[in-house]
Amino acid sequence: MTHALRPPLLLRMRPVFQVLTDVAIAAFLGVASVSATIARIPPNDEGEPLRIIVGSLMALPLAVRSRRPVPVLAAVTGTSMLTVALGWVHPHAALVPDLLLVFALYPVAVTAETRRAVAALVLSASGISAAVLFAVAQEQQPDWGRSLPMLATQMVIPIAVWVMGRAVRARREYEARAVQQVLIDERLRIARDLHDGVAHSLSLITVQASVALHVADERPEETRSALTVIEATSREAARELRRMLGLLRAVDEDPQTAAQLQPAPTADRLAELADHAATAGVQVDLRIGEGLDTVPATIGLAIYRIVQESLTNVIKHAAPARCVVRVERTGDALEIEVTDDGRRAPTGHPPGHGLIGMRERVAVYGGEFTAGPLPGHGFRVHAMLPLEGMPA
Structure with missing residues (x-):
């Protein structure tokens, strides 16, 4: 029955929920990133519109992070590096770029192959780190004793999220392989049962048909006996096939049908x-x-x-x-x-x-x-x- 194969409503709505979740994340972090870029505007600075645009571009790509994970990560990393390097975001507390990197890096870790995922982690994390170090170096009195430990602490979060994403991918791959192996084992079992059940009967039919063919003219009684064996063996083979096909067609919703199946x-x-x-x-x-x-x-x-x-x-x-x-x-x-x-x-x-x-x-x-x-x-x-x- 085709209608029984339709997934539940919540499962069918999951892609919609995923899109809405990504849009909500992008909107929330967009407000946070814009606030972070305009918080350090010097007096009489007319660059506020540009900072708002760049701050928005830092987070808006996250709205499509599930569909385009790698381009989104590249866009988020590039804009974050720009704002940090220009000093629009405080390098000693680059929390917003760190959060943006976390949400952009996770889909790549889950969906990308190993080489691509490792390259994404290294390039994005090193890019943000380089921007922070560049911004700190531009200060009149760089506080490396504070900046380096803080930077290392901030990079721990994206790395941990990346590792979690790889673990999720490994679990999904394992489950997919397990399901595939179950299907393969079931096919082999069915093929083995078909071979064992039918080959025996066909061998008997072949032998008896050969006997009937050779003695048909000279010994009709033996021919009749061979044909009787062929008939009985054919019935047995048909019964075996019906039993096996009944097992394949039986469903949980029809217990009466399953109960009527012949035992193995x-x-x-x-x-x-x-x-x-x-x-x-x-x-x-x-x-x-x-x-x-x-x-x-x-x-x-x-x-x-x-x-x-x-x-x-x-x-x-x-x-x-x-x-x-x-x-x-x-x-x-x-x-x-x-x-x-x-x-x-x-x-x-x-x-x-x-x-x-x-x-x-x-x-x-x-x-x-x-x-x-x-x-x-x-x-x-x-x-x-x-x-x-x-x-x-």
Whole structure:
């Protein structure tokens, strides 16, 4: 539903609030900067209009600081340097230029890349400092003992604000990466489940279709049997796809739909995998240990998928063959072992997604996974899933 994706009203109004905030800051500091520049006008001095204009130009750019942070910082720094160097603002108490620098520097620290942000800090802070030192040097009796510590104290505030801005930027980047990683992990999970759920069924369908094609004329009964297996396997694949698509489409606002979804397959359905494999010429010896009914559903799904993908590989690469599937609890771990005696022709191709998917599933639980050919012929898949904290 498209209307549900609209952000809340306050979130949509945030850009407006940001603009109004920047305008308010510019107006307040504009009054302060104009007051600071005209406060030291000597008697009979006719430069008041010019001081008002320059004082206004010191702060007015802050009205667009969120949209043009770097040009605003340059304008604020330049006008502040001018007023301080000309002595229009007292160099020993340059509070207004310091505040202007703080508000102009923060957006640059938040939005700019590291090099640009560091350059902005160095150039602006050093520019203001140089203007203060120049103004102090023009005095008849420069008070360096007072000016230098005061200048150092005043520069601490912009530097601290800059550091805070960089911290905000780092936090935002981390949150963005975290969200992106969640999306990537979810895509990989969906891809892994689709591969494990559909590849097994398609492998059976391919084998049975090949059998039906070769015996269609001579042995019609075997053809009928192969087509029956294809029909049953297709139904199973369609059911698996409906379950997964239902999970993807389920939303919190519709709990009834979510409640009607079929549960994910677990270790109690391993016998179905063995029966399907038998129809493709793989005789499965299923050895299931005790205590599997107490494992969590997530572990049960991992058991099912690992065995499913292992049998799929046997069907695709080694059928007809014999296969032993052993699943049992050994202390604080769950052991899964699938071995076959089939002969695989060397292809020279890298491992497919099946082994990678199994390895990733085991890695999620901090387990161990190995897979490789046996001496002579055959193949072995072995996985250990830790079960710490589970009832024995």
